[in-house]
Amino acid sequence: MKHSLFKNHSFLFLISAQTVSNLGDWLHLVALFALVAFKWHADPIAMADITLCMVLPSILFGSPAGWLADRFNRKVLMSFSDFARCGCVLGIAFSVSLWQVYIFLFFWAFSQPSSPLQKAACFAKLLVKTKYRRQSAQAR
Numbered sequence: 258m259k260h261s262l263f264k265n266h267s268f269l270f271l272i273s274a275q276t277v278s279n280l281g282d283w284l285h286l287v288a289l290f291a292l293v294a295f296k297w298h299a300d301p302i303a304m305a306d307i308t309l310c311m312v313l314p315s316i317l318f319g320s321p322a323g324w325l326a327d328r329f330n331r332k333v334l335m336s337f338s339d340f341a342r343c344g345c346v347l348g349i350a351f352s353v354s355l356w357q358v359y360i361f362l363f364f365w366a367f368s369q370p371s372s373p374l375q376k377a378a379c380f381a382k383l384l385v386k387t388k389y390r391r392q393s394a395q396a397r
Contacts, residue, residue, distance in 0.1 A: 275376055278339055281346075289307065289349060292350075297354075299355065310362040310366060311365075311366045313366070315369070318367060331375045335375050335376065335379070338368040338369065341364070342369065345365035345368070349361045349362065
């Protein structure tokens, strides 16, 4: 293991940041459904509206987000989208009515469509640049 992937500090930093981000996303979803169910005693329609608010931005803005990801600096876009999602999660936590949750959730999902594409492109660029072509497929 002369050229171990785990000796590449840029790769370790990127993979750890992605791990923390993904963990936060999943914890956010679990907490979101619990919050809406217990705080506002949401019915099944309200829970379905939450899912709709998470899917609609990807359907409407998925293609333009891919175009933006190709035109601008990926690291800046990924950082901006993570901070925007963090702000939306904080907004959801301090919302006082269900319609505010829907608005914050729409903007949370709006900042997410190109994120997997940006991460995959960053992994490929980082690993190819450091001559780890075989691990590039494994990291995705």
